[in-house]
Amino acid sequence: MKIKNICCIGAGYVGGPTMAVIALKCPEIKVTVVDLNKERIAAWNDPDVNNIPIFEPGLSDVVAKARNKNLFFSTDVDKAIREAEMIFISVNTPTKTYGSGKGYAADLKYIEGCARQIAKVATDDKIIVEKSTLPVRTAEAIRDILSNTGNGVNFQILSNPEFLAEGSAVDNLLTPDRVLIGGDNSPKGQEAVQALVDIYANWIDRKKLLTTNVWSSELSKLTANAFLAQRISSINAMSEICEQTGADVTEVARAIGSDSRIGPKFLKASVGFGGSCFQKDILNLVYIARSYGLNEVADYWEQVIIMNNHQRTRFAKNIVKTLYNTVSGKKIAFFGWAFKKDTNDTRESAAIYVADLLLEEQAQISVYDPKVTAEQIYADLDYLNTRSSEENRRLVNVVQNPYEAAEGAHAIAVLTEWGEFREYNYQDIYTKMQKPAFVFDGRSILAADRLKEIGYKMQVIGK
Ligand SMILES: NC(=O)c1ccc[n+]([C@@H]2O[C@H](COP(=O)([O-])OP(=O)(O)OC[C@H]3O[C@@H](n4cnc5c(N)ncnc54)[C@H](O)[C@@H]3O)[C@@H](O)[C@H]2O)c1
Numbered sequence: 001m002k003i004k005n006i007c008c009i010g011a012g013y014v015g016g017p018t019m020a021v022i023a024l025k026c027p028e029i030k031v032t033v034v035d036l037n038k039e040r041i042a043a044w045n046d047p048d049v050n051n052i053p054i055f056e057p058g059l060s061d062v063v064a065k066a067r068n069k070n071l072f073f074s075t076d077v078d079k080a081i082r083e084a085e086m087i088f089i090s091v092n093t094p095t096k097t098y099g100s101g102k103g104y105a106a107d108l109k110y111i112e113g114c115a116r117q118i119a120k121v122a123t124d125d126k127i128i129v130e131k132s133t134l135p136v137r138t139a140e141a142i143r144d145i146l147s148n149t150g151n152g153v154n155f156q157i158l159s160n161p162e163f164l165a166e167g168s169a170v171d172n173l174l175t176p177d178r179v180l181i182g183g184d185n186s187p188k189g190q191e192a193v194q195a196l197v198d199i200y201a202n203w204i205d206r207k208k209l210l211t212t213n214v215w216s217s218e219l220s221k222l223t224a225n226a227f228l229a230q231r232i233s234s235i236n237a238m239s240e241i242c243e244q245t246g247a248d249v250t251e252v253a254r255a256i257g258s259d260s261r262i263g264p265k266f267l268k269a270s271v272g273f274g275g276s277c278f279q280k281d282i283l284n285l286v287y288i289a290r291s292y293g294l295n296e297v298a299d300y301w302e303q304v305i306i307m308n309n310h311q312r313t314r315f316a317k318n319i320v321k322t323l324y325n326t327v328s329g330k331k332i333a334f335f336g337w338a339f340k341k342d343t344n345d346t347r348e349s350a351a352i353y354v355a356d357l358l359l360e361e362q363a364q365i366s367v368y369d370p371k372v373t374a375e376q377i378y379a380d381l382d383y384l385n386t387r388s389s390e391e392n393r394r395l396v397n398v399v400q401n402p403y404e405a406a407e408g409a410h411a412i413a414v415l416t417e418w419g420e421f422r423e424y425n426y427q428d429i430y431t432k433m434q435k436p437a438f439v440f441d442g443r444s445i446l447a448a449d450r451l452k453e454i455g456y457k458m459q460v461i462g463k
Pocket of ligand 1: 014114131277
């Protein structure tokens with residue numbers, strides 16, 4: 001079966017880049033990305049390709065090459081579903097904030113909404129591809145909804161979790177370590193798997209296209225994120241021991257990372273991981289384990305989250321303690337708000353939680369981030385519901401320039417590892433700050449020795 005027409009529901013951080021790359025590499029396939037969010041779609045269609053809603057290195061070039069040739073962005077969900085032979089579901093699957101499983105389970109209402117929409121609209125056979133990260137056996141629920149329409153349409157459900165990392169999404173999509181495709185063992189199921197394999201084979205070596213059963217594929221995505229996050233929490237746990245013992249976490253990471261059994265990646269100590277996925281996927285895993293009565297398994301993975309929360313909290317508390325046990329009325333400059341460099345995504349960013357704790361201590365925060373808007377920063381703080389939005393706006397000032405952020409500040413806190421933070425004129429910044437001038441480097445990226453020579457009092461995670 002040769003696919004000619006693809007629809008992707010969800011034009012977010014996954015749907016947008018993934019489909020842009022498929023369109024680029026498969027010029028004979030028409031790819032339509034749909035979303036209910038009109039503003040997001042309008043931004044994807046902005047004549048100036050630099051205004052697309054997601055910042056990712058290289059993405060605007062890919063979009064510029066394929067858009068309005070074989071890549072389309074639209075709000076007409078029904079039309080795109082009707083026309084497509086293959087439908088990717090790439091909608092958000094946040095942690096539930098209500099009812100049973102609150103705080104742990106994935107909220108599948110957007111997934112179910114898609115399945116019901118497809119069931120209502122489809123008039124011919126379709127392959128449905130789960131691109132969103134989902135709990136094990138979600139495909140069963142989707143199949144249940146789709147197979148009870150009574151209109152004689154056949155659906156094959158595939159699991160094709162996405163492993164891209166924000167900040168390097170385009171590279172990851174162009175040259176992935178592997179692509180995972182889970183499908184049914186039935187002949188029809190295997191035919192559907194093959195159709196998706198053939199799409200990826202346009203630019204990816206077939207050896208990297210791994211096929212499994214649906215449940216293994218769904219669980220592999222949660223497992224991958226749990227393992228990655230666990231490495232961060234593990235090195236962060238060591239960072240606290242380093243600070244007490246005089247060991248240096250960068251040296252420890254290098255020493256253990258040189259062991260080929262361990263490897264060097266994801267061993268950078270920091271103020272804690274963020275992003276939309278790690279926390280929610282582990283919580284989901286914890287929920288699944290508990291729901292099967294596997295309490296030891298659940299506790300084991302939950303500890304990764306507990307450690308991460310601890311790392312953020314202790315970073316913030318250390319600022320308060322170091323600034324003579326009070327930050328009330330003191331200006332703290334935040335360098336960075338995004339959860340990592342090279343993205344404008346702020347979901348679950350450590351900066352949000354560090355700010356919240358400092359605001360509880362009545363600090364005045366001035367934020368500079370090269371890609372995050374003031375609107376987003378206030379929305380992140382308001383979402384916590386810790387204080388009124390007026391108060392958030394009174395206590396937090398968002399500026400367009402790092403020098404302005406640091407002017408008159410008692411301390412700089414580095415929350416994101418943006419490369420440009422290394423390049424500033426720290427001599428100049430020093431003269432503008434209150435003395436003693438403190439720097440809390442939560443990403444261990446600044447040249448600590450040079451800053452100390454200038455006169456800064458440096459505190460670096462894990463040192
Ligand atoms: N962000 C990542 O780095 C990443 C990586 C791998 C996997 N994932 C997974 O991919 C999924 C999507 O994540 P994301 O970051 O792209 O989310 P996102 O919030 O950026 O995008 C999801 C989009 O889906 C749209 N949507 C929701 N319901 C809809 C419906 N019924 N019809 C049309 N549009 C609808 C929303 O309006 C939103 O624009 C999640 O399950 C996530 O866990 C994310």
